[in-house]
Amino acid sequence: METSTDETSSADRIHGTISLSNDDWAALTSLKQSRSHYCVARASHIPAELSVSFEYFNQGGANAIFKIHSWSPSAPTNHQYFLFVDANIEDLLATPVRQPKLIDKVLRVNRGLEKTLRSEEVISGFYDHVRPLFAPKARLTTVVLTPRAECTLGPVSMPDLDWRTYLMDHQGVMLHPKVMEDLRSKCDAICREDGTQTTKPWGILLPDLSPQLGSSITVEVKPKWLSQSPTAPSNALRCRTCALQVAKPKDVTKYVCPLKLLGGSRDVVYPWVSGRVAEQLGVDVKSIGPQVQAQATDIASHLAKYISEGHGRDLLRRLEVLQRNLDQQGVLYRKRIMTTSQETRHAFDHNLRLAMTLRDCSLYLRIGYNSSGVIPGTIDCKLGDLDFKSADKIEDWAIKERELLESGAYTRRTNDDPGCLITGRLL
Numbered sequence: 001m002e003t004s005t006d007e008t009s010s011a012d013r014i015h016g017t018i019s020l021s022n023d024d025w026a027a028l029t030s031l032k033q034s035r036s037h038y039c040v041a042r043a044s045h046i047p048a049e050l051s052v053s054f055e056y057f058n059q060g061g062a063n064a065i066f067k068i069h070s071w072s073p074s075a076p077t078n079h080q081y082f083l084f085v086d087a088n089i090e091d092l093l094a095t096p097v098r099q100p101k102l103i104d105k106v107l108r109v110n111r112g113l114e115k116t117l118r119s120e121e122v123i124s125g126f127y128d129h130v131r132p133l134f135a136p137k138a139r140l141t142t143v144v145l146t147p148r149a150e151c152t153l154g155p156v157s158m159p160d161l162d163w164r165t166y167l168m169d170h171q172g173v174m175l176h177p178k179v180m181e182d183l184r185s186k187c188d189a190i191c192r193e194d195g196t197q198t199t200k201p202w203g204i205l206l207p208d209l210s211p212q213l214g215s216s217i218t219v220e221v222k223p224k225w226l227s228q229s230p231t232a233p234s235n236a237l238r239c240r241t242c243a244l245q246v247a248k249p250k251d252v253t254k255y256v257c258p259l260k261l262l263g264g265s266r267d268v269v270y271p272w273v274s275g276r277v278a279e280q281l282g283v284d285v286k287s288i289g290p291q292v293q294a295q296a297t298d299i300a301s302h303l304a305k306y307i308s309e310g311h312g313r314d315l316l317r318r319l320e321v322l323q324r325n326l327d328q329q330g331v332l333y334r335k336r337i338m339t340t341s342q343e344t345r346h347a348f349d350h351n352l353r354l355a356m357t358l359r360d361c362s363l364y365l366r367i368g369y370n371s372s373g374v375i376p377g378t379i380d381c382k383l384g385d386l387d388f389k390s391a392d393k394i395e396d397w398a399i400k401e402r403e404l405l406e407s408g409a410y411t412r413r414t415n416d417d418p419g420c421l422i423t424g425r426l427l
């Protein structure tokens, strides 16, 4: 096949490849990876079967998510179609990506808000700093206190287990202005560019863990703080996440204490999981017929088992060990290490940012079902939203921890207790 893309082409055409301009190649090298994807508008002479369209799916505080659909002859004629190109930077070869490789992925695009990371920063942070933590025998350089309360660096080795397959692969994709125009027209939350941008925008292709109506559901778990804050008072009635929930309650009906998720038995985890399953099935479990009721119970019970006894538990435990080792003193200790070596100060900040990243990620659990209940062996489990936190947030974290301590959020009794595992043990 011989093709070229609108507005990106130079005169040269190579058999089976797409010709990109020198500008495009220069921009594609900015990701510092040997291969990247480029998404462009489909030129009329490119076979329609290679093209895809986007559908808005969801958004968070920083990003918007789009589903990718394959070309269909029956789609409305006003549908905009796009082409993904696989750009091999070393050989300067660009080839169209076939649809099947795309339709099980979502496109995540930064909304362009202040203090949030661009997609290319998320990708490099993920591959350079976050993913290596999940490799077998990963070695951390942690900040530890000597018996004389001095700070020093000490190595910690993780167990010989490889958890990298449980992380979402992050495939960088450079987005042509026409693609951005299409995405913005589908999601107002993406900011308009102010014309000062000198770089091309990037997005990230991630595995699509969204549920399929009638055949699978997806439960999202935010692990948050899986062990107590190092600066929590010794008489704390609750964990760091529950303390914040007392201070600033969010989504009371959906809240669960992270320590319960980590260490709770299937019965402890079940009520929370069951609530999420009912939400997903779009039913009030009490008012539905026995068949759907049995289906919902079966799904919730499988997921609760996976979280409390299966790989879900092991993955949460790995996260807990990482969070605890990467942040042994707590953010408030930072002002006390100002006189230590630059290496120690750097390690302290770097590890704290990693610990906070691992506290704010999301575990996606998707499970397949049919009319008889769960289809065995169909749980997909992936950790996502592993965006390496910026150093700009360190001061905010210190302010938050001080507020929790000063407001008594860890220690005061309240009628709106979020159900912390620690409170339960103390009663």
Ligand SMILES: O=P(O)(O)O[C@@H]1[C@@H](OP(=O)(O)O)[C@H](OP(=O)(O)O)[C@H](O)[C@H](OP(=O)(O)O)[C@H]1OP(=O)(O)O
Pocket: 060, 061, 062, 222, 244, 250, 356, 360, 389, 393
């Ligand atoms: O402060 P927290 O623990 O409430 O966590 C924030 C999250 O709140 P939630 O998980 O809903 O409680 C918050 O999530 P939402 O936007 O509320 O969904 C963000 O993830 C925020 O991180 P960032 O500012 O986007 O880097 C998170 O801020 P960081 O503390 O991780 O910087």
Ligand SMILES: Nc1ncnc2c1ncn2[C@@H]1O[C@H](COP(=O)(O)OP(=O)(O)OP(=O)(O)O)[C@@H](O)[C@H]1O
Pocket: 058, 059, 060, 061, 062, 063, 064, 065, 106, 108, 168, 206, 207, 208, 209, 210, 220, 362, 384, 385
């Ligand atoms: N790979 C995925 N598969 C399925 N759904 C996804 C995927 N990534 C994101 N989503 C959905 O989109 C929502 C928002 O995505 P995401 O958490 O990446 O946004 P964010 O802006 O980083 O969120 P935050 O507010 O935590 O910063 C998620 O809660 C989830 O429902």
